[in-house]
Amino acid sequence: MRNSDMDQIHSVPEAHSIRLVPSWDPYVMFYHPRELFVPFAYRPRIFRKLEGNAPALLIDGVAAGIWEKHKTKEQTKIIMRPFRPLNTRQKQALEQETVLLEQFLETEIVVSFST
Numbered sequence: 001m002r003n004s005d006m007d008q009i010h011s012v013p014e015a016h017s018i019r020l021v022p023s024w025d026p027y028v029m030f031y032h033p034r035e036l037f038v039p040f041a042y043r044p045r046i047f048r049k050l051e052g053n054a055p056a057l058l059i060d061g062v063a064a065g066i067w068e069k070h071k072t073k074e075q076t077k078i079i080m081r082p083f084r085p086l087n088t089r090q091k092q093a094l095e096q097e098t099v100l101l102e103q104f105l106e107t108e109i110v111v112s113f114s115t
């Protein structure tokens with residue numbers, strides 16, 4: 001690889017992503033080594049013995065919280081339980097992710113945060 005290629009690679013802005021993945025998601029279930037995916041203290045919140053994995057909030061591909069869904073006839077309520085507070089950029093990305101979820105579920109989504 002040429003030095004000019006390395007300079008170009010290093011100048012590319014870092015990609016950031018927020019994803020909401022459901023229970024039994026293969027990415028979550030089979031990610032190894034797990035210590036790179038979720039801190040040890042939060043593993044019991046993600047990995048459940050009989051229920052598969054909890055629905056996970058991924059920030060840049062790493063588990064950063066869990067979420068749950070409560071559907072009614074009028075809307076779907078999503079309760080976010082991040083492991084630590086989200087910054088403004090992360091909240092904006094989460095809003096964009098919920099728009100995609102609204103389209104998929106064909107329902108209005110209301111997001112709330114809890115610990």
